[in-house]
Amino acid sequence: MGQTITQKIFSSHLVDKPFEDVSVLSLDRVFCHEITTPVAINDLVRKNKDRIFDPDKIKAVIDHVSPAKDSKTAAQGKIMRDWAARHKIRDFFDIGRNGVCHALFPEKGFVRPGFTIIMGDSHTCTHGAFGAFAAGVGTTDLEVGILKGVCAFKDPGTIKISVNGKLKPGVFAKDLVLAVIRELTVNGATNHVLEFEGEAVERMSMEERMTLCNMAVEAGATCGICKPDTTTVDYLWEFIKDDFSSRRAALDSFSVYLPDADAEYSRVVQIDAGSLEPMVTFGYKPDNVVPVSEMEGEKVDQVYIGSCTNGRIEDLRVAAGVIGNKTVSGSLRAIVSPATPEVYKRALKEGILQTFMDAGFCVTNPTCGACLGMSNGVLARGEVAAATTNRNFNGRMGKGGMVHLMSPATAAATALKGVISNSELFSTQRSLS
Amino acid sequence: MKNFSGKVLFLDRSDINTDEIIPAKYLTEPDKENLGPYLLEDLELSGFDRAFDLVNRSVIITRANFGCGSSREHAPWALEINGFNLVIAESFARIFRQNMFNCGMLAVELSKGDIDRIFKKYGDSDSYVSVDVDDCVLSISGAGTNATFEFHLSGFDKELVKAGGWVEYADSRY
Numbered sequence: 001m002g003q004t005i006t007q008k009i010f011s012s013h014l015v016d017k018p019f020e021d022v023s024v025l026s027l028d029r030v031f032c033h034e035i036t037t038p039v040a041i042n043d044l045v046r047k048n049k050d051r052i053f054d055p056d057k058i059k060a061v062i063d064h065v066s067p068a069k070d071s072k073t074a075a076q077g078k079i080m081r082d083w084a085a086r087h088k089i090r091d092f093f094d095i096g097r098n099g100v101c102h103a104l105f106p107e108k109g110f111v112r113p114g115f116t117i118i119m120g121d122s123h124t125c126t127h128g129a130f131g132a133f134a135a136g137v138g139t140t141d142l143e144v145g146i147l148k149g150v151c152a153f154k155d156p157g158t159i160k161i162s163v164n165g166k167l168k169p170g171v172f173a174k175d176l177v178l179a180v181i182r183e184l185t186v187n188g189a190t191n192h193v194l195e196f197e198g199e200a201v202e203r204m205s206m207e208e209r210m211t212l213c214n215m216a217v218e219a220g221a222t223c224g225i226c227k228p229d230t231t232t233v234d235y236l237w238e239f240i241k242d243d244f245s246s247r248r249a250a251l252d253s254f255s256v257y258l259p260d261a262d263a264e265y266s267r268v269v270q271i272d273a274g275s276l277e278p279m280v281t282f283g284y285k286p287d288n289v290v291p292v293s294e295m296e297g298e299k300v301d302q303v304y305i306g307s308c309t310n311g312r313i314e315d316l317r318v319a320a321g322v323i324g325n326k327t328v329s330g331s332l333r334a335i336v337s338p339a340t341p342e343v344y345k346r347a348l349k350e351g352i353l354q355t356f357m358d359a360g361f362c363v364t365n366p367t368c369g370a371c372l373g374m375s376n377g378v379l380a381r382g383e384v385a386a387a388t389t390n391r392n393f394n395g396r397m398g399k400g401g402m403v404h405l406m407s408p409a410t411a412a413a414t415a416l417k418g419v420i421s422n423s424e425l426f427s428t429q430r431s432l433s
Numbered sequence: 434m435k436n437f438s439g440k441v442l443f444l445d446r447s448d449i450n451t452d453e454i455i456p457a458k459y460l461t462e463p464d465k466e467n468l469g470p471y472l473l474e475d476l477e478l479s480g481f482d483r484a485f486d487l488v489n490r491s492v493i494i495t496r497a498n499f500g501c502g503s504s505r506e507h508a509p510w511a512l513e514i515n516g517f518n519l520v521i522a523e524s525f526a527r528i529f530r531q532n533m534f535n536c537g538m539l540a541v542e543l544s545k546g547d548i549d550r551i552f553k554k555y556g557d558s559d560s561y562v563s564v565d566v567d568d569c570v571l572s573i574s575g576a577g578t579n580a581t582f583e584f585h586l587s588g589f590d591k592e593l594v595k596a597g598g599w600v601e602y603a604d605s606r607y
């Protein structure tokens with residue numbers, strides 16, 4: 001019988017099958033950040049197991065609270081820094097070179113088709129955009145990953161998400177994935193990988209595919225995954241050009257991970273991309289999703305553009321395009337957080353940061369910050385945010401605050417109007433049709 | 434093995450996420466022990482009173498998709514520090530469930546029907562649960578009555594609960 005992408009990656013990385021439904025896989029990458037890794041490091045030290053399996057396969061960053069905001073976050077940074085130094089982890093990104101992990105690591109070329117990746121972070125599923133199996137884990141799994149380079153998984157099933165046709169102008173990967181989560185519900189994909197395919201996905205850039213895969217976990221999925229293709233190879237080419245004679249050869253080599261025609265899926269979800277509108281969440285669950293048109297006019301106190309979902313250069317370009325030479329409504333405040341130094345520099349060079357600043361946005365350094373309510377834009381009780389992040393849980397951006405998830409275009413339009421609004425990119429097109 | 438019996442805390446809601454179990458702002462605490470006072474601080478559940486409801490309880494019974502959201506293992510730790518080693522639910526989010534077993538704790542799934550029956554019969558009373566890990570049977574008593582339910586644990590789940598941790602298991606094998 002044929003295999004899915006995930007099954008092919010599992011077969012090629014299998015170390016042990018301790019039980020019928022459990023696979024222990026060898027890991028190509030263990031990613032680390034300063035919120036979940038220090039506890040693992042301390043525990044390994046306490047157990048007299050302060051070792052790492054491979055300094056080249058471990059990549060580490062301080063990203064969640066940067067610069068440190070108090071002594072406790074400073075201590076977490078210090079534990080990471082000291083650990084990276086004593087184990088000679090070359091790819092450790094400290095302040096000045098740091099950015100949101102799931103934007104930074106792909107940008108550095110650390111993710112390849114067919115790779116197995118874990119991180120102590122639920123949005124590790126983002127890296128599946130490259131045709132890799134990437135899963136969030138807890139601290140104990142992370143510890144074992146760091147120590148031995150292996151991780152055990154209950155064999156996941158695969159749900160195929162087939163997205164046919166083209167997205168309308170003004171409708172983005174974020175809107176699509178919100179529609180997918182609404183369809184699957186918040187636990188509809190537990191113990192499953194979402195395999196995205198179809199014309200709309202093939203047309204997407206790597207940035208858009210990362211947005212798509214980033215939110216797979218919000219439907220309970222272990223990973224979101226896209227088939228490696230020429231877009232994948234083109235994105236990675238500067239990092240892999242010494243390993244392959246040509247782009248064609250690279251693609252051929254990655255093609256071993258493509259799903260077989262007779263692969264078995266637990267479920268197939270068909271989505272007509274052309275029928276989708278811009279989406280927004282209401283309430284405290286990411287499957288509470290409606291078209292923006294149904295929420296238009298809702299009052300907002302803070303707009304936040306950033307995060308591992310939508311803080312990449314394309315996201316900032318779209319938002320800046322919507323803003324143009326207009327200014328942020330006097331009734332709210334707006335924050336943009338470029339996800340990495342590279343995104344920041346490009347946005348600076350392209351005049352995008354100027355656009356944001358002229359409009360009245362606060363531009364922050366790259367960090368997770370407000371996304372998880374730790375710094376750089378925490379809400380007061382009763383306040384409402386329009387955010388390009390991925391979680392609208394109660395208290396996520398600050399105790400007693402409400403978060404509405406949306407695309408960068410919708411967030412930018414909302415910043416201008418002061419209330420939740422569709423962007424002109426979509427409205428113009430709607431009035432034409 | 435840890436203790437898997439005690440008085441029940443009923444949380445009558447689905448999709449309780451790890452931000453509610455332990456908010457992100459406490460993730461900077463250097464020791465598990467420090468998480469204790471903040472368990473379920475942001476829980477969105479009417480009638481829930483932390484000061485009263487957490488006292489003397491050691492088993493949680495709840496609905497579907499418990500532990501969704503962030504991967505933080507601080508969630509099971511905060512439970513453990515407060516004496517909760519067992520959560521019984523209709524279903525769990527993957528990472529949370531694995532974290533529980535990796536810590537030698539128990540996440541037990543029962544059918545929706547069984548969970549419905551338990552809430553109906555025992556939800557308003559002082560109830561007590563005990564578990565036999567080898568036979569995969571849990572007993573509940575309260576409201577002047579009692580019942581037993583069978584559940585499923587994979588071989589791997591059991592091994593982790595008995596070994597008391599995945600780190601020891603993996604370091605000796607791989």
Ligand code: SF4
Pocket residue numbers: 064100101102121123307308309367368369371372389390
């Ligand atoms: S940006 Fe938000 S969701 Fe992404 S890694 Fe940071 S805290 Fe997590």
